[in-house]
Amino acid sequence: MLDNPAAALTIFVLAIFVGFEVISKVPPLLHTPLMSGSNAISGITIVGAILAAGSEERTLSTVLGFVAIVFATINVVGGFLVTNRMLSMFKKKPDRA
Amino acid sequence: MLDNPAAALTIFVLAIFVGFEVISKVPPLLHTPLMSGSNAISGITIVGAILAAGSEERTLSTVLGFVAIVFATINVVGGFLVTNRMLSMFKKKPDRA
Amino acid sequence: MNAQLIQFAYLASAVLLIVGMRNLGSPKTAPRGNLIAAAGLLVAVVATLLVQGVVSYGTILAGIVVGSAIGVVLATRIQMTAMPQMVALLNGFGGGASALVASAELLSYVRVGEEPTGIVPLAIVLGVLIGGLTFTGSLVAFAKLQELVSGAAVVYPGQQFVNGLLALITLGLGAAMVMNPLGLDPYFGMVALALLLGVLLVIPIGGADMPVVISLLNSYSGLAACATGFVLGNAGLVISGSLVGASGIILTKIMCDAMNRSLGNVLFGAFGAVDQTVSAGASGGEQRTAKGYTPEDAAVIFSNARSCIIVPGYGMAVAQAQHAVRELSDLLESKDISVKFAIHPVAGRMPGHMNVLLAEADVPYENLVEMDQINSEFPETDVALVIGANDVVNPDARTDKGSPIYGMPILDVDRAQHVFVIKRSMNPGFAGVQNPLFFNDNTMMIFGDAKGVALKLVEAVRDLS
């Protein structure tokens, strides 16, 4: 899909813009979950890991791919779970106030 | 460059996101210049007009292209100039205050 | 030039446009933002001139010269009060250009006899359709605002049925074209219908709703440019077109929200035609009279005031009273009365319209305060001076559930100690509803043209001291 370097670069640049705009709106209150959440997203590399590990033959590449899957999954699962744990703690004032 | 529909759509979607994020930050104070300025940008279609008008032969396409160039140029030049005129009127309080 | 390089140039152009738009976000950076965006367009144009196959530089140059000349004349001659129609006109040209480009591409496919593939036929159809509709729609909006034709909503029985039917036929023709792109018959039909639809869809909309329409058409012109981007496989066009598309939609939504009306109601509600009479009846049960005062009466009150909030509206624009108002505000400030301007988001006929007019009259922008910020200040304010505004200060919007403007956020001028209202008569504003503010005990109506009254106020205040 990204055989065309110009298209790839265009997507990259636009995504950077989107990232900057979206992230700079997150208030300091939520910076810790933002950090763990975006950290989890960097586990997207699991996509590459699956592609590397998934081919039929058992070569060094598939072994590396397997380790990569484990690593990336830890990152993704751990990241989203811990973010969820944190976020579920943020509560509005109950009626007592 | 956009032979690949998925790449084209990806660029489109990302650009829409960028547009929404960027525009929604513009304060009401500047909504009129924003409108005329973004209006001027829609004159980007001049690029297409040049491509259409620019080929050697004189066909109906190049005639349409010529008219398109005129139209798009009015849009671009008029839009940016009038936006500039408006924006140059916005001034900070002078020292008198 | 190398084809890859040209594509990078388009990317650079898109980045400049985005950065320019971001800079439009603050009055300090906005002029620079506009220049950056213009530079972005220039980069795109220059890159395009270097594309192989572009050879007829004479034709191109001629087009650019003619277009620039017209653009310069329009941009320098137009009065600030006429910005809505200016934007409408320019927007029409943009949409028209996109439709022409899409058509030209179609015709060259036909001439070569090569069938367009993938997303291209759909993109051609959308470019022609949206571009054509934007073209005529914008011209009608222009004509209404410039009062070349009546600004009133033109309605007739079965209107929506007819429009719906025409829209369906147009879409049908579009579908036929996508199926068989080289058959030109549906094309001509579609062009004709798109142009017709642009007219028919805009005539039932009242003059004062035009800015919403223009903003929507602005969004459309962006999408039309986007479509031509898909036709030409040009990412620069796609990105810039999407930006404009998003911008138009956001402004449309802001306007609708500020009027507490849905987009559907604006487009199909024929506000300013039927509703008017109905709603005027709604709150006009009893017949009360408001008392008229002279500028001299007002001056007496000013002589004891410490603070004043000026609320400008459409009437100030019509009367070109901004300079007189500025003079008044300077005079009041020189008498140690604090003066602020309260700007309702849809005061006037365009979002942010009042800001531009007052900036033109050299009012510093720190003094222009948004509705949400200033509403809490009215109770502690001695004088609220309403100049040619009506709907945006109508307390019925807060209290009268039966009112057609109920729920629209307003400026709470009625909570100030004294309210002066300058307008020519007791006629209602754009929404066509009576305004109970005018009958309040703390309200003084000062009838007359906004500019004339403002100048008389200046004299009266000056004379008193």
Next chain:
Amino acid sequence: MNAQLIQFAYLASAVLLIVGMRNLGSPKTAPRGNLIAAAGLLVAVVATLLVQGVVSYGTILAGIVVGSAIGVVLATRIQMTAMPQMVALLNGFGGGASALVASAELLSYVRVGEEPTGIVPLAIVLGVLIGGLTFTGSLVAFAKLQELVSGAAVVYPGQQFVNGLLALITLGLGAAMVMNPLGLDPYFGMVALALLLGVLLVIPIGGADMPVVISLLNSYSGLAACATGFVLGNAGLVISGSLVGASGIILTKIMCDAMNRSLGNVLFGAFGAVDQTVSAGASGGEQRTAKGYTPEDAAVIFSNARSCIIVPGYGMAVAQAQHAVRELSDLLESKDISVKFAIHPVAGRMPGHMNVLLAEADVPYENLVEMDQINSEFPETDVALVIGANDVVNPDARTDKGSPIYGMPILDVDRAQHVFVIKRSMNPGFAGVQNPLFFNDNTMMIFGDAKGVALKLVEAVRDLS
């Protein structure tokens, strides 16, 4: 599955990730945002499983199961105070995965004997380099924060020269690889050096600066993912990687700004090693003593107070005192004392760290007030209760140009009527500078562990009434 369809799935996944991140912008929508982002990742994974050529489902499943198990254990066991090291660890895995993927791709090019073209060799090199560096760097950061190794900055003469040299060699090897992608020798050298560099670049950075490093490494792990996206020609990876890259950079910048230090100073300044002694001397010319008070003394003052602002810092986290503090704040509120929490952007050891801890202790988030909003309230506040915070309340940052923290924005607790400071000793905080606040006439030091003192305060306040 159809290759086109899979690409659309990646696009959908990217949209979900973006929408998820947008929802992270407000505490109400944030849990949903996190779920949406997770769904986005799930979509990408499922789409990838359907790619032709992916066949060894056993291997893949095994990897996912093992990884998930570890991830679940980590995420559920970790204490909230240990979030910085948790993020560091996870981040290391992400970076490592990217480096592995880039390597695997390189090896399969080599096995097939086909030379990668275009941007791919560069992307492979960047993926391996950035990913590898992120991996070891994050692990060192983790070890420092978890106190597996000393948190102190490790410095030695010529350190920067050595690091610079190694970095140059690494880049040289990278360049060699880009020239000749199938020669594996430079590859192995580059991997080794990247891993080494990750360690060497992080050891000279003090433990308390780790969050900045982690945030920067987070950005890197995003960019590494982005690089693998270019390697695989996968837009989903490119988009998500860029998002993370941008996010990390922004958080890094926020932290640096809040400490009034440049990124260069954080990375190469070896804060927490040399500076410490220098700066302790700077303001410690005269030897003053601060008076210690008991919780009972403080309780007396509380009995006459109407308002209290609690300022938590790193010490509260270390002492796990958040629940005790919450108990105290409830008690004060029940005595009609208004209680707010003032949150400095870099209080604690991670941006937003205090918010998470206090949220854990059920403090409603409306009570957590940002620095800029609350600073104007201190003069009208009866008691500012500083719990385990030090640098973020050091008035030298406002006044003493010679102080290493001069210019860092602080919480103006010294302007409150009374200031209570809970800490264990007169030892300085992270920045290593004395705090004149402790010697002010209106300051009462209450020495002891934050949790213990907070519980004693609760008792004392309760006893008094």
